[in-house]
Each structure stands twice: as structure tokens, then as C-alpha cells.
């Protein structure tokens with residue numbers, strides 16, 4: 578039974594989620610047992626540097642190489658620590674740290690205003706190929722841990738003209754689908770993303786869909802950081818937001834933005850819902866005389882309403898139940914607002930379906946690495962927009978593996 582480590586640090590840049598799992602089965606028989614899960618925060622200086630780079634800070638090539646290796650070192654350390662007290666792992670699947678994500682297509686977010694006018698629109702590379710960049714190179718993780726490592730999962734999907742995201746829906750499909758219920762698995766990380774799982778009959782797997790819904794926690798975290806002068810990094814349980822009142826007029830205004838209207842496939846990141854976006858929200862909130870608590874409630878409502886609106890606009894039918902995962906599933910105010918806005922749809926967490934909501938994304942990258950190892954494609958072309966199902970990830974053997 579393969580023992581695999583999944584590693585990911587998402588758009589929140591809060592730390593590396595590590596999951597050590599035992600995997601059996603490959604598709605509908607897929608089962609994952611979580612032997613250990615932990616989050617390893619980045620050293621403060623490294624976190625700051627990553628956030629600066631994500632916000633557009635310039636780096637020399639030498640600095641880029643150093644940052645790549647510094648992140649790989651942290652990932653390797655997380656892989657070593659998660660194994661303590663367990664038998665050694667056979668394989669690592671490391672998503673790495675996204676520092677740049679430019680989805681395919683000119684009409685998503687900033688891309689519609691930034692196109693070069695030197696070429697006709699349809700000849701610009703961004704019109705037909707996205708660009709996505711994760712740091713923490715897998716070859717170094719393999720060498721430092723002595724364990725075969727799969728990394729750079731998004732590149733092959735992007736090369737096949739996909740968004741490169743989301744990549745978890747095929748894993749979600751085999752872990753959570755039900756013979757009777759239509760469900761959504763809603764991850765609320767820095768960014769929100771869903772997997773829609775129709776009830777399992779007929780060609781159900783071809784009807785699985787998913788996309789990025791917009792901001793998850795990024796804007797909330799930026800607001801808390803701003804209002805506390807950096808002494809707090811997130812709104813614990815959503816308590817601060819719960820003490821405010823959302824400004825519906827602002828939420829409506831924000832929801833009219835292009836990203837929320839565009840039909841899937843679509844993906845996004847801090848490039849759109851990052852610092853510049855938050856600064857605009859802050860200024861608009863001030864114009865409405867919102868208190869910090871009101872702005873937090875309003876930003877929480879943006880996350881909630883963008884999720885619900887995208888279900889209503891783009892799903893074949895509303896789900897009977899939603900299973901939440903990611904750090905945002907621990908934000909009780911957000912969860913309560915989502916349940917309210919979803920009306921009759923049941924809102925639970927993936928914990929209640931037997932899969933840790935804190936480590937579901939890390940678990941998914943362990944499964945994707947396992948599939949890569951077996952030669953099984955990991956993307957769902959309908960989800961990412963890729964022209965075919967492809968093997969995801971580059972495989973790296975440790976230095977002494979061949980000797």
C-alpha cells in the first residue's frame with residue numbers, strides 16, 4: 578500500500594500543509610487514510626518575501642533561484658517532520674508555492690486591460706496559453722529527503738491549453754461522489770474553488786465540473802493585517818466580521834466585476850484578488866463610512882455571495898449539499914453566512930464525510946503524485962479547459978536512487 582506525502586502552500590501563504598497518507602485503489606475504489614497531517618508555518622522573513630514577490634516585487638535571477646531553493650528546503654523539512662514516528666514514505670507530491678498565475682484568455686481580470694497593442698489580440702500568447710509558476714523545486718526536495726518527488730503539477734495542463742487549475746476535482750470525484758446526491762466540494766483557501774459532483778450514474782464523471790469562484794480568505798487576511806498593523810494575520814473564527822454589518826451596495830458593485838460574470842473554465846489568484854484589489858475595497862469602504870468590522874463583514878459577504886452566485890449561474894443544478902474544506906471552513910461566520918445564502922442546501926465540512934477539511938488539498942496532491950507514478954492522468958479537461966487529459970507533474974528521483 579503506497580505511503581505518500583502531499584505538500585502544498587496555497588495562495589494564503591500561511592504555511593505548508595503536509596499530509597502523510599496511505600492510498601488504496603485508483604478511481605471509484607480510491608481510499609485514503611490520513612496517518613498524519615500538520616501545517617508548518619513559513620519563517621516570517623520568507624513569508625514576507627513570498628508575499629512581496631506575489632505582489633509584483635522585482636527579483637534578479639539569482640534571487641529567484643535562492644527563493645526557489647529556500648522554499649524547497651522548507652517543503653523538504655515539512656516532509657521529514659511529518660514522517661516522524663511513521664514508516665518512511667515511498668513518494669512525495671509537492672505542489673510548491675504559487676508566486677504567479679496568469680490564466681489563459683484575454684478576458685479574465687487584469688488581462689483585458691493589459692494586452693500589448695503590438696499584435697492582434699488572437700496572436701498574443703496569453704490568448705491561448707496561460708502561465709503559472711510554482712516555486713520549491715521538486716528535484717531539491719527529492720535530494721534532501723531521499724524520496725522520489727513529483728512536482729510542477731500545473732505545467733502540463735497549461736501546456737495543453739488548460740487553466741492549470743483547479744486540479745483537485747478528479748480526486749474529489751473519487752473521494753466524495755455519491756450514488757444519490759448532487760454535491761459541491763467547496764475549498765476556501767486564499768482563493769475559493771469548487772468541484773461539482775453530480776449523483777453517480779451514467780456518464781457522471783464527464784459531468785463533473787469545477788472552477789475558481791474568486792476570493793476565499795485573501796482579502797480577509799489582508800484586511801486583518803492592515804487593521805491590526807500586522808499583529809494579526811486572520812480573523813479567528815470570523816469573530817471580528819461577525820461584529821460588523823455587510824454593506825450590500827458594495828457587495829453588489831464588486832460582484833458586477835468581469836471575473837464573476839465570466840463562464841468557466843476560469844481560475845484566479847493574488848494577481849487579481851490581492852493587495853491592489855484590497856486597497857480599492859478599503860477606499861470604497863471608507864466612502865461608505867464602514868468600520869473595520871463592517872468592511873470585514875462586507876469582504877466575507879463577497880466571498881460568500883461570489884460562491885453562491887457562481888453556483889446559480891454556472892451549475893446544471895443547485896447541489897443538495899456542500900462540503901467545505903480549507904482554512905475558510907473554520908471561519909464560523911463565513912460558514913453561517915454561506916448556509917444562510919444557500920437556503921435549503923446542507924452545508925457541512927469534508928470532515929463529516931471522513932476527509933480532513935484542513936488537509937484535503939494536501940491529500941489531493943498525494944493522490945495526484947500517486948496517479949502520476951502509475952501513469953494515470955490527473956486533470957479533468959472539462960474543468961481546466963485543457964484539450965486532453967494529461968499526466969500531471971515532473972518526477973524526480975533522489976541523487977542516490979539510480980546507484
Ligand SMILES: Nc1ncnc2c1ncn2[C@@H]1O[C@H](COP(=O)(O)OP(=O)(O)OP(=O)(O)O)[C@@H](O)[C@H]1O
Pocket residue numbers: 585586587588589590591592594764765766767768794797798810811812813814815902903904905907908909938
Ligand atoms: N479558525 C479560523 N478562523 C478563520 N479563518 C481561518 C481559521 N483557520 C484558518 N483560517 C483561514 O484560512 C487561511 C488558510 O487556509 P488554507 O491553508 O486552506 O489556504 P491556502 O493556503 O490558500 O490553501 P489553498 O490555496 O491550497 O486552498 C488562513 O489564512 C485564514 O484566513
Ligand SMILES: [Mg+2]
Pocket residue numbers: 586587589590591592593594
Ligand atoms: Mg495554507
